[in-house]
Amino acid sequence: MKIEHVHFYVEDAKTWRDWFVNILGFEIVENYLLPPNPPNKERKQESHTYTEVVKSDSIYFVISSPILSTSPVAEFLQHHPPGVADVTFSIVNIEQVFTQAQNYGTEILQPIYEYQQNGIYYKSGKIKAWGSLSHTLIETEKIKAQHNSPTTSSLLTSIDHIVLNVTAGDLDKAVAWYEKILNFQPQQMFNIQTEYSALHSRVMISQDGKVQLPINQPITPNSQIQEFLDFNQGAGIQHIALRSPNLIHTISQFRDRNLSFLAVPQTYYSQLVNRPGFPLSNSEINAIAQQQILVDWQENKSDALLLQIFTQPIFGKPTFFFEFIERRNLAKGFGEGNFRALFEAIEREQMKRGSLH
DSSP states (O other): OEEEEEEEEOSOHHHHHHHHHHHHOOEEOSSOOOOOOOTTOOSOHHHHEEEEEEEETTEEEEEEEESSTTSHHHHHHHHSOSEEEEEEEEOSOHHHHHHHHHHTTOOEEEEEEEEEETTEEEEEEEEEOSTTOEEEEEEESSOOOOOOSOOTTOSOOEEEEEEEEOOTTOHHHHHHHHHHHHOOEEEEEEEEEOSSOEEEEEEEEOTTSOOEEEEEEESSTTOHHHHHHHHHTSOEEEEEEEEOSOHHHHHHHHHHTTOOBOOOOTHHHHHHTTSTTOOOOHHHHHHHHHHTOEEEEETTEEEEEEEEEEBOOTTSSSSOEEEEEEEOTTOOSOOHHHHHHHHHHHHHHHHHHTOOO
């Protein structure tokens, strides 16, 4: 399994295409082959929806905005702020997944259909996931070339993980759904609590280990997860983590382009250096602190470093944001220290907005 692309629904696709290009260093893709509409669809997508595609190395984002009120993007934006509407997966056996989905009572948004592009046969279909999120599924007779080695000029090389927020009480149901339908397996569990609020999180991973999907639910009414759900008007994708081969350099570039990040207090770094097994030189921790990057490691494997940083919400409301991540020396999973630091950083933003007391 791999993430083929992520589909954003926005008010102006050209504006966001330019944002990805000018701020994050993406390239415009002119000839990206999206699954065509099934033959029984009378109205072509182009007539009511405008779409752009951008890429950075193996990351592909599809960005659509409405031309007419009949566009599915227009309907989405009537109920939700701009954000992720669909995550498309390449899978091995689409019939098996659809059988499991139907047996589980999942709504089929688009039945399986076959088509041909550039001499390659594909099968595609779409199922409803959580909230207004859907998953388009694509099976192909040929495995597309994987981008295993990063392009030297790319600041961002791959999607590391995608995070889903669900309503209180739905975490176990969502975990079971991804297990039953798409054969994800639980990997890690987090229960984060401060004096202000709390969340529960389960990290799901695809059977082949290539796709990671943390799922969060709020535990307290003032939780940042609940704030997301309120502003998003339901479950949805909270953030996407994009991998960088050199996070310090990447974030320096992004700050020069006026990208806004969650602030990290300098006390975080003074506490960090006192942790057992602190693995960084003075010059490197100074560079990391200057860029306000979070650092985590396992004390018995301190060379496996996890570096992470989080943007402010990009669409104005406190909903969707990006994470940028660097995994050194095959660092796996998600550091609990970084998870808690992120939680506390978002709490500070909630306090500024007056939604956390």
